[in-house]
Amino acid sequence: xxxxxxxxxxxxxxxxxxxxxxxxxxxxxxxxxxxxxxxxxxxxxxxxxxxxxxxxxxxxxxxxxxxxxxxxxxxxxxxxxxxxxxxxxxxxxxxxxxxxxxxxxxx
Amino acid sequence: xxxxxxxxxxxxxxxxxxxxxxxxxxxxxxxxxxxxxxxxxxxxxxxxxxxxxxxxxxxxxxxxxxxxxxxxxxxxxxxxxxxxxxxxxxxxxxxxxxxxxxxxxxxxxxxxxxxxx
Numbered sequence: 001x002x003x004x005x006x007x008x009x010x011x012x013x014x015x016x017x018x019x020x021x022x023x024x025x026x027x028x029x030x031x032x033x034x035x036x037x038x039x040x041x042x043x044x045x046x047x048x049x050x051x052x053x054x055x056x057x058x059x060x061x062x063x064x065x066x067x068x069x070x071x072x073x074x075x076x077x078x079x080x081x082x083x084x085x086x087x088x089x090x091x092x093x094x095x096x097x098x099x100x101x102x103x104x105x106x107x
Numbered sequence: 108x109x110x111x112x113x114x115x116x117x118x119x120x121x122x123x124x125x126x127x128x129x130x131x132x133x134x135x136x137x138x139x140x141x142x143x144x145x146x147x148x149x150x151x152x153x154x155x156x157x158x159x160x161x162x163x164x165x166x167x168x169x170x171x172x173x174x175x176x177x178x179x180x181x182x183x184x185x186x187x188x189x190x191x192x193x194x195x196x197x198x199x200x201x202x203x204x205x206x207x208x209x210x211x212x213x214x215x216x217x218x219x220x221x222x223x224x
């Protein structure tokens with residue numbers, strides 16, 4: 001199975017800060033990497049697909065990048081509504097696997 | 108607007124069975140692949156099963172093989188997950204998810220399955 005290592009597991013930042021989350025795959029997954037946001041008590045929501053494509057309707061402060069084994073997810077200017085847990089997920093091979101999640105708190 | 112509504116969750120005893128349903132609307136259900144994903148309490152996300160648009164291709168996570176069965180009825184715009192031999196570790200919120208543009212492009216609200224005596 002492809003292991004996805006996401007870091008940090010949690011982070012606290014202030015409104016307006018730039019926030020970056022990383023995700024590392026245990027083998028080359030090209031750009032088959034998606035990012036999801038899960039707000040407390042809610043279902044996950046797709047933000048970024050194929051490593052860097054922003055899902056329509058998602059604010060432009062969210063972006064993604066990377067290829068191969070190393071990926072990043074960035075919020076350019078943190079907003080209070082970004083309080084959530086963020087997950088990466090590889091789609092290169094079955095079983096589809098997720099990172100362990102990054103819990104983002106607002107200072 | 109894509110809508111996915113899961114149902115069928117509840118409390119079940121260890122060893123018991125349960126059938127989850129996912130009612131789809133707002134898109135041409137028969138054209139899209141679907142998945143089930145679960146999330147144990149205070150845990151991360153775990154892919155469970157995939158089914159192609161026609162239902163002819165199915166994949167399972169290792170833990171689901173032999174106990175869980177995914178199926179769909181395109182005439183009823185419905186996705187199903189038949190679960191048997193349930194264990195305490197199967198306690199989770201179960202989500203159905205539509206493929207496109209990502210593996211899990213749209214999600215339902217989830218249905219909670221609790222396995223306990």
